[in-house]
Amino acid sequence: MSKEGMRLVPGGVFSMGSDRFYPEEAPVREVSVDSFWIDETPVTNRQFADFVAATGHITMAETPPNVEDYPGMPASMAVAGSLVFEPTAGPVDLADVSQWWHFRFGADWRHPLGPDSSTEGLEDHPVVHIAWADAVAYAEWAGKRLPTEAEWEFATRGGLHGTDFAWGDELAPAGAMLANYWQGLFPFSNQLLDGWARTSPVRHYPANGYGLYDMIGNVWEWTSDWFAPHKLHRKAKGSCCIPSNPRGGLERESYDVSVPTPRIGRKVLKGGSHLCAPNYCQRYRPAARHAQPIDTSTSHVGFRCVTRGTNAA
Template structure:
């Protein structure tokens, strides 16, 4: 884990490149207590160790299905399985879960250093309990993602590319068809595929959405008024959506745009998909 020291930072942005209903601004000064954060998203290998020791069964395994990106399925599978959205980007695939990310015929044998996906908020919390850690608040997540930079769009600055190269895994080209693979990936990338930020933390932008412990769309002032332990100890409410951060390999300016350090999103706590995982934090 990486030590993130005490500090204050401006959370959020007044940029107009997001969605007004995401409540990304106005920039709000937040006081952060120091904490440790996982160097990478939790990997398949780490999650496998958790499963081996606890025999835990994930939500996707219990429900028997999860969402898989259309381009990762064969033509036959796209005819066989049910579309999960009007655009046909996602399919509801029986047998898709953390160890079978594209359905029952797939596996993670050669992907142990990839982020674990198809993980619900409840699954992530159970892993945290086992590992002696917890999920971050959005404020902690963003503070770590910024890497010490002040009011920049990305973990490395304001330009999407560094030295004319991508430093994150998002959709390149025309969405949702015609990925140019300029960043090297159609699907997930290994957890250490790109350069770490100024704190030494890897890939907090792109690749996968990462769960946070607070409810979706709380105001930024919420993190001024509430202590971390107050937020972390609240019981999960089935009727609320919870924050996810970072964007994923499907982010594109014509679609979700939510791959900046201040971008916000959320979903139901039992949601699972092939681009949803998490990383943990720990109090000092």
């Protein structure tokens, strides 16, 4: 496996989580991770197209759901598609995500806004409409894997620990836009101070201290960990102090108990996206995390890969 386009992140100890924003990020605790290699950028449309050409992979968004797997789902909805963000005309109830998320038939990685759209001109943008199994399939084809939540957060900090954001304690120091996020009032008024209404090309914003791009904003990124409260993280066997390479909970612990059926496991997403805003979802931070059902793809979720080791191939 070639490590071209990857960066070595030296292992170490860091303070994972945050006590300052959302409860699922707490508590702050010391953990350690081993050294690993990580992709410099999220996987792009160009890279994913190469994977599909080589393998014939068909993504979950391109596959009609089986009504038997989703009790109560109308047969008319058993059509391939994915969730697409659409801005609202004005202020709405921010607790009702159906105001801006719409399941669009024919939306997939090739057609990010629906069947009449394409990725022409977006070759160097992050691939989106990727379910967890699609990300795993790509990683295995590339001889890599998805990062753990701890690896992802450690890498995002770029050696700068203890700050709210990946670059310091100010979201926009001196007015500088350092990541692709929503400026203005979500979900109806985007000031576009960064120039992008949706995804942006990778490497458009400055790299962090490890030479990594777009770890914050642009698209959420899948990790390999099941979502669970941080209190469920286990210490490494035989350890009495700092957990080493911690992992998330069990699949059953990741279920959304407010949804009676079907029980769909949820993995941890990290990094926030171009839809995170100061008035909604302030998750453009290393410690931020989101529980995403593994069968769900959207127009703002992508991924990058990692691999263990300390020497280039």
